[in-house]
Amino acid sequence: MPDLPSHASPYFSPQSPPDGEVEGEISLNSTAAPRSNPAESSEETHYESGQESSTENERGTATPALPGSFLSPAFTPPSTPGGTMNPASVLHQTQLSGLRHRVATTTKAPKLLDQLPSVECIVRARIPTTSGTEMFLHLYHNDIDNKEHLAIVFGNTIRSRSLDRVKPGETELDRMIRGAxxxxxxxxxxxxxxxxxxxxxxxxxxxxxxxxxxxxxxASAHPTQFAQAPLVRIHSECYTGETAWSARCDCGEQLDEAARLMSLPEEALPENLAHADAETLAANSPGGVIVYLRQEGRGIGLGEKLKAYNLQDLGSDTVEANLLLRHPADARSYGLATAILVDLGLGVDANPEGIRLLTNNPDKIRAVEGANREVVVKDRVSMVPLAWRTGGKKGINSTEVEGYLRTKIAKMGHMIK
Ligand SMILES: Nc1nc2c(ncn2[C@@H]2O[C@H](COP(=O)(O)OP(=O)(O)OP(=O)(O)O)[C@@H](O)[C@H]2O)c(=O)[nH]1
Structure with a gap:
């Protein structure tokens, strides 16, 4: 067994590189303790020189001083949950190329499924909320994973077709218990x-x-008539930002803001959408849907996201951290969201006018529409962070969230304005 530096875990043995060419580049010497000079270390980890300053610690170089030890297979899982990436090829990319190349090849747009997954709303329940508005929580099952994806429906006009469908042998009580x-x-x-x-x-x-x-x-089988295109948010789970008060991201704030907009009186919505400050009224709320997808950590799962946070504290930005853990920069897909929207009568078949999508993520817009444009995104409604809108008086103020937003704009093409 070769001599390992003292910080190397006894539980892993260094892997052999898949290609002799790169042996020198990831030699065990590169597992030496982190150096304080970022320039030296970026050379050591073979990032392209001149890497732009989009890192979250503002040091101006990508992931300074990271030991090569996290190329160990014992440190990271063999694959991304639900992902299709071949870990060997990701590792190969990681070793052979500079960071920019990796970003370019792994932050690709989400894959569109030729055929939408099959979804079924299993149960729906009325939830009075702390803001005074009521919403209907819809729980979905599907045929591609066994997670409980959700649709949070505001207003009384949007109904699930699969929920309303009559099931053989069910009683009226059965129907009411499952929310139909x-x-x-x-x-x-x-x-x-x-x-x-x-x-x-x-x-x-x-x-x-x-x-x-x-x-x-x-209950009606006819297409719903909406006064204006319904507001939709496709939200990916974020335990840290939504439940554990994290100031590393603005996920919790975005969820709150989406619910607030969907609860506003209809006349308060156009034009000044994000700034409207009218009172919440359940009665004349225009409604809308938040599709809540269980793809925590941009699809890599909570455990891996927490590792990514540690890498971020070591100097990586959000994209680099995912790549260093051998995950894609963004491992999410949106086919389930499209299928859920169609089930809720917001697809082109029942709602040809389309939807208004609350997002800053351009990839999401195309992905949500589906391969065959099963849903039409008529307008994008941007989500400007509260701190930016209020000059820092409200919202999240932290160096972490600033870096997080900066990376989304610089590396993931987000349009925050
Ligand atoms: N891997 C990883 N995931 C993160 C991190 N911070 C937040 N997330 C996850 O990112 C997801 C939210 O995605 P974002 O990229 O913030 O936003 P978006 O959904 O692409 O775009 P918007 O529609 O504009 O909000 C949630 O699943 C979070 O758990 C991070 O540092 N690393």
Missing amino acids: YVGKLHPGRISSWYDEKAEAAAAAAAASSQTTGEKGTT
Whole structure:
């Protein structure tokens, strides 16, 4: 066994490089303790000289002083969850090329599936929220993974086709328990199809205004008419940013902002969308959908994201950290989101006017539309960080989030304005 530096884990043995050509480049000498001179170390790890200053620690070089030891197969998993990348080829790229080359070859647009996955809404429930708005949480199963992806639906006009479908042998109670009802549940209700309380209220309102009015509380197979293109956010899970108060990213803030916009009174929405400050009103909310995909850490999973955070503290930016762990810069896909939107009646078949997508990520726009344009993105609504909009008075203020946003703009093409 060769002499390893003292910081090297006894649990791994250095791997042999796949190509004799690169042997010198990742020789064990490169596992020497990190040097303090970033220029020396960037040479050591074979990043291209002149790497632009987009790192999160503003040192101006890519991932300074990283020991070559994290090329060890014991340190990183063999593959990205749900990913299609061949770890051997990623390693080969990592060893042979400079960082720019790796970014160029791994931050490619998400793959579009020829055929959308099959999705089924298993259950839906009304959730009154702390802001006063109600939303309907839809839980989906699908045929490509066993995760519980979600759709958070605001407003009463958007319904799931797969949920409303009648299942052989089910009772009215079964239907109400899985959320396949119209109107509202209340003690004593016996029909999933007919909300007698709502009907009575609607009839009273119609009589008093002497208008006939549409029923509106019966499940309909017809396309929904929206006053304007519905607002949609495709949100990827972020435990740290949404639950554990992390100031490394703005994921929690984006989720809150999407919900806020979907809860606003309709007249407050156009033009000044992001700045609107009107009161939340469930009654005339224009609604919208947040599709919440369980692709934590841009698809690499929470454990790997936490390793990436440690690499970021060692000097990498978010993209470099993923690549050094042998994951793609972004391992996400959006076929499930497209399929869920179609199920919710927001695809071109039922909603040819399209949707308004809340995002700064250009790759996401095309990906969500699907290979055969099953969904049309009519407009993009940008998500400007609260701290930028308020001159730092509100929102997240941290050096980490600044670096995170800078990297998204510089390396991932995000359009934050
Ligand atoms: N691997 C990795 N994932 C991260 C990091 N910070 C946040 N994430 C994940 O990134 C995902 C959110 O994606 P973003 O790239 O922030 O934004 P986006 O969805 O591409 O674009 P927007 O629609 O504009 O928000 C969530 O799954 C987070 O868990 C990080 O440092 N490393």
